[in-house]
Amino acid sequence: MTNVLILGANGRIAQLATEQLLANDRNHLTLFLRNASRLADAAGSRVKVVDGDADNEADLKAAMADTDIVYANLAGDNIEDQAKTVVAAMDATNVKRLIWISTLGIYDEVPGKYGEFNHKMLDGGYLETYSAAAKVIEGSDLDYTIIRPAWLSNRDEIDYETTQKGEPFKGTEVSRKSIAALVTQLVADPTQSIHASLGVNKPNTDGDKPVWY
Template sequence: MKKVLILGAGGQIAQFAEAELADKTDLTLFLRHPEALKAPVGHVITGDVFDHDQLVAAMTGQDIIYSNLGPQPMAKMAQAVIEAAEQAGVQRLIWVATVGIYREEPADHIADAEAVYGSTDDPTSYFGDERVGADLIDGSSLTATIIRPNTLTNSNDIEPVIVDGRHDTVSGQPISRRTVAHFISDLILNDDQYQNDSIAISAQ
């Protein structure tokens, strides 16, 4: 059974994924506030991603890491994850960022998005910090998939998904957290997909 470490395991998307993966994988949940878990599954570690030794210990022996960390400081967290994964000898990483970090949204949306989230060229802004984090992951030795969900909704539906590549204009619609979790769960179970790639996912 595949051993999976989930970082930021208390997040909404992560918990949807945990429910799907509970009987299919050997899960380790790493988070600062275990009381956030509605239905803990697997092995729970109360930890801080910036505690290098603790993170290395959690990663050691895992087959795949799914990072649900965020929202900030993503660049600092990315560096911590890379260093720990390399030391622990874990190669496969799924990293969740956000749509817009490559200015890949439709042209009429970019200005509005950057008015809220800042420029991707400003590492102190939300978009800029997310972009630096993604670039660090992309440039690391890890076999990574960077997933950039479209605007998130709370729909309980699992929706058909559109996948756009790194250089594509995002073509779909806002996507439910449950759909993102389902996509990630499927990728964890079939992790030969989208290796060393950055993909945007949206609802059709």
């Protein structure tokens, strides 16, 4: 049995990951979010829904009881502070495995015109705060995997490839369902991609910007 704590469980990727993770009857999930009533219908024999604030270390520590893997699908201007609180709570509860959703561009790794587009769209607070949060995760003693998706689509497909930190980012887009599939794969084999930061894109989508712009 694998106990997975999903932080920010009401997010679209998190909900897709929840569905995929429950396809394996060995997975038991704790869905952590503000206003847990939003996911009350998801509760069941293998799903617990917890009301909590990712800025509150006590909330996180309480939710981490018996947790094997933390999957953080958090967002917002305070993402760096959330990262610090997640790391502190995991250290306090001796939980080591973390899957952390970030964004492309935090290492200035997106080349060419697409990199210029990404800076134009995300500079001024977003890239800076997500980069700072990633540094917190990378500076921890956790067994982390950081996931850096390309621009996200709602396509009903699983089709992705990855790049490593230090390599140029590839492609311009990827489906949320693909990111959920990668999370599910990492839960199935938590020894994969430890201390890695993975860029994730749909193959053959290179260009100056995503096709819908």
